[in-house]
Amino acid sequence: MASKDRIQRLKDETRINILDASLQIVKEEGWQALSMRKIADVIEYTAPIIYEYFSNKEAILLELTRKGFLILARDMKAAKEKHRLPGKQLEAMWFAYWNFAFAEKELYQVMFGVDVNCCELGKIMPEADVPADMVCEVIKDLMAPHKPTEDEVCTTYYTFWSVMHGLVSINIVRKGRSDETNKQVLKAAIGGIIRSIKG
Amino acid sequence: MASKDRIQRLKDETRINILDASLQIVKEEGWQALSMRKIADVIEYTAPIIYEYFSNKEAILLELTRKGFLILARDMKAAKEKHRLPGKQLEAMWFAYWNFAFAEKELYQVMFGVDVNCCELGKIMPEADVPADMVCEVIKDLMAPHKPTEDEVCTTYYTFWSVMHGLVSINIVRKGRSDETNKQVLKAAIGGIIRSIKG
């Protein structure tokens, strides 16, 4: 019967509706506000229905994660194909990555587990600024010959911290590589930035 | 009366017990397993008691965050004082940061919001590996003159990704700097790594 097809089509549609509704809620209220009952509200069903399409909440997040990776791959591929030289390709691909992260902020968050914490932590907790301030002072010393502006010091700190936080994150979230590789990457990254300051 | 002091001392102790219990639970079962009732269980009280010491759960996390920043600041200060040259100081401080992140993994997580997601995502979701694989291929092209090993390509990707993820994270979590600064840092970081590959 052809009605089987129609029913299947409807089922496929509600599956997509569930994913769309989830993303919509997250965009409006953030990840922590996403609940099964809220999703059900949006798609105009009751909560248990969702379990006919996804085995649990985690499965929904996983599907959105997949969706994110597909978009990211598409964007990076397109960026690559605009250039011939590998150096240019690489740069373009990472710019695509950067743009994706902010164009699809919510997907990036579920893909890489970035918490949306309180911003401006230092405002309510001065201790939180101490380590950064300490590093900035040393950077100022190091850059002294160049007479850096406050902003240049900040930018350098920012680059440093990004590398460090990135390395730490990937090692905590997906504890992959050996300690040897880590030390190597770490030393290379720090050395590289320091050299770029001096040079 | 001196008994006032004794009682105050006991109260102070319970406050510390709450924090210790929280950290203990997190170390054993992870952040998502931390609940008020579980904390109460460990300190051998019932849940509402905790609200005499902390206004809510968030306040406990905030106190642990503060604790983390104090330890991090102490460690980085000690590392700095072992050297005279700013370059060496900087390196030592970031190594201290690195060591802190893993010695006090749980504190680092609550400080910087690193989600403890499923590891080995690519195993259960092949799509998740596509972007990384794409980049690795270009890196291989770029490094072709050096005839890199699989591991060297991987390490380079790893460094790239760390910078990117670090930059993105700080911009999502604490959306601070201007787009201009971001583009600047981004271009410098990518350019720097590419140059270090070629050189």
Added chain:
DNA sequence: TACATTTGCTTAACACTGTTAAATGATTTA
């Protein structure tokens, strides 16, 4: 057409979560 079965969906419930208000019982104060 009449009965049986499957399907789609809801209601109800369980075991949790953070949090608050009320009740209890012991200790201190007058």
Added chain:
DNA sequence: TAAATCATTTAACAGTGTTAAGCAAATGTA
């Protein structure tokens, strides 16, 4: 001894993810 304060618990509310039971309409079968 009576009153008042304090420490602590029990009970409850509203929310969470998830499962089981029930109902009612659509479908298959005789």
